[in-house]
Every structure is written in C-alpha cells, then in structure tokens.
Amino acid sequence: MSITDSDTPYADSELVLDVLQVGPAVVVRIAGSAGMREAEQMRAALEKLADDKPPLIVLDLSSMEFICSMGLGAIIQSHLRSRHHNGQVRLVNPQPAVLDLLETTRLNKLFQIYPSVEQAVRT
Amino acid sequence: MVIASDLEAARQVENTILDEVERYGYSDASAFSIRLAIEEGLNNAIKHGNGYDPNKTVQVAFAVTPQQVVISITDEGPGFDPARVPDPTCDENLEKPCGRGIMLMRAYMDEIHYNPCGNQVRMVKKNS
Numbered sequence: 001m002s003i004t005d006s007d008t009p010y011a012d013s014e015l016v017l018d019v020l021q022v023g024p025a026v027v028v029r030i031a032g033s034a035g036m037r038e039a040e041q042m043r044a045a046l047e048k049l050a051d052d053k054p055p056l057i058v059l060d061l062s063s064m065e066f067i068c069s070m071g072l073g074a075i076i077q078s079h080l081r082s083r084h085h086n087g088q089v090r091l092v093n094p095q096p097a098v099l100d101l102l103e104t105t106r107l108n109k110l111f112q113i114y115p116s117v118e119q120a121v122r123t
Numbered sequence: 124m125v126i127a128s129d130l131e132a133a134r135q136v137e138n139t140i141l142d143e144v145e146r147y148g149y150s151d152a153s154a155f156s157i158r159l160a161i162e163e164g165l166n167n168a169i170k171h172g173n174g175y176d177p178n179k180t181v182q183v184a185f186a187v188t189p190q191q192v193v194i195s196i197t198d199e200g201p202g203f204d205p206a207r208v209p210d211p212t213c214d215e216n217l218e219k220p221c222g223r224g225i226m227l228m229r230a231y232m233d234e235i236h237y238n239p240c241g242n243q244v245r246m247v248k249k250n251s
Binding site: 035101 | 130
C-alpha cells in the first residue's frame with residue numbers, strides 16, 4: 001500500500017506506507033512526512049488495517065521525517081481500533097525528532113517503542 | 124497574507140516560511156519545531172476557528188530574520204480560552220486523538236501568545 005503526494009513540488013510532503021505481513025503481525029513502514037495534509041489519509045489507511053483484526057500492528061517509523069499532532073492522532077486511532085479486538089500497536093525506531101515528539105506528548109507511555117521490527121514482532 | 128480555509132493553502136504558506144527559514148540557515152531541529160508550530164496553528168485556525176468554512180479566511184503574518192522567526196495566525200472564529208484546554212499529557216488524556224496542538228506549540232516555540240479573544244496566536248522561535 002502506498003500513499004503518495006508526488007504531484008506536489010515539495011518532496012517533504014510525500015507520505016508512503018508500505019505494508020507487509022510478518023507472521024501474524026502487520027508491519028507498516030511509514031516513510032516521509034505525516035503532516036496536516038497527509039494525516040487523514042494515514043488515519044484511514046491504519047484504521048482499515050486495524051479492521052482486519054491482526055493481533056499486532058508494528059509501525060516502523062525509522063523513515064518518518066515529520067509528524068504533527070494530527071498524525072499522532074492517526075496512530076492513536078489505530079491503537080484504539082486495534083484494542084477493540086484485543087490487538088496491539090507497537091512503534092519501531094523513530095528518528096530523534098519524532099522520538100522527542102513522542103516523549104514530549106508522553107505517548108511513549110502509551111506505546112511500546114522497539115529498536116527493530118524483528119524485536120517488535122518477536123517480543 | 125490571507126489564505127482560504129483549506130489545507131493546501133496552508134501548506135503553501137508553510138513552505139514559503141520554511142524556505143526563508145532554510146535560507147537563513149536555521150538548524151534542522153529549529154526547522155522541525157517551526158514547521159510543527161505552523162501546522163498546529165494553521166490546523167487550529169482552519170479546523171476549530173473557521174470550521175473549514177470556505178467563506179472564512181486565515182490571516183498569516185510572518186517575519187524571518189537571522190535572529191528569530193515570528194509568526195502570527197488569525198482566524199475568523201469566535202476564539203477560545205487556551206487556559207481551559209485540557210492537558211493532553213495527563214494520563215486520562217493520553218488516548219485522546221486530538222488536543223495536542225497548543226501544547227506542542229508551547230513546547231517547541233520560545234514564545235506563544237494568544238490575543239484576549241483567542242482567535243489569534245503569535246509565536247516566536249529564536250535562532251539558537
């Protein structure tokens with residue numbers, strides 16, 4: 001699955017979601033910027049994945065360059081949707097600026113953050 | 124600068140300001156903070172202030188110098204009292220998908236002030 005905004009002249013506005021199945025887990029590699037314009041698309045995509053009721057959704061944030069509060073809201077929505085069927089959302093390897101944002105908002109208390117996809121899936 | 128109440132117009136303003144920020148050599152961390160504050164301020168103005176009303180506009184004034192960035196965002200809404208916005212970092216609010224914009228503007232900018240009515244926010248980021 002890919003969501004792109006490649007028509008815009010701003011390379012940093014592109015958001016790409018790559019989804020793969022790793023055992024029972026769904027791993028989503030989120031690359032680019034989850035800003036105010038992309039957040040709604042991301043929310044819809046993550047909720048759709050959660051509706052398939054996987055036991056675990058792993059969001060690989062290692063290539064995410066930016067996220068705003070609306071993007072954070074999209075991740076929280078997927079967490080709420082997943083928990084509805086006893087599923088879980090885990091985060092992987094956010095870049096320093098995104099990690100700082102997660103800590104500032106205290107969302108690092110809500111989500112478990114792992115250093116690698118392998119560890120997030122295996123644990 | 125006066126823009127329509129839509130996210131594409133907001134993105135164009137954001138990029139205009141960020142181009143200036145880049146031109147003056149602000150750090151990546153400062154640019155991230157400024158971008159975040161612009162997005163939160165504009166989203167609040169468009170969504171909460173103007174309610175996406177196409178007949179309402181958002182005024183954006185900015186000044187980028189080598190020393191600091193000053194951004195002012197004004198909507199046509201009735202305003203609000205920012206002191207009454209719940210703290211999104213409280214345990215009971217962590218799972219709420221919304222309500223972090225003002226806190227993030229405060230955390231990532233050096234100064235943030237609302238006018239008495241609450242429909243204008245003025246933010247300052249120093250070039251450190």
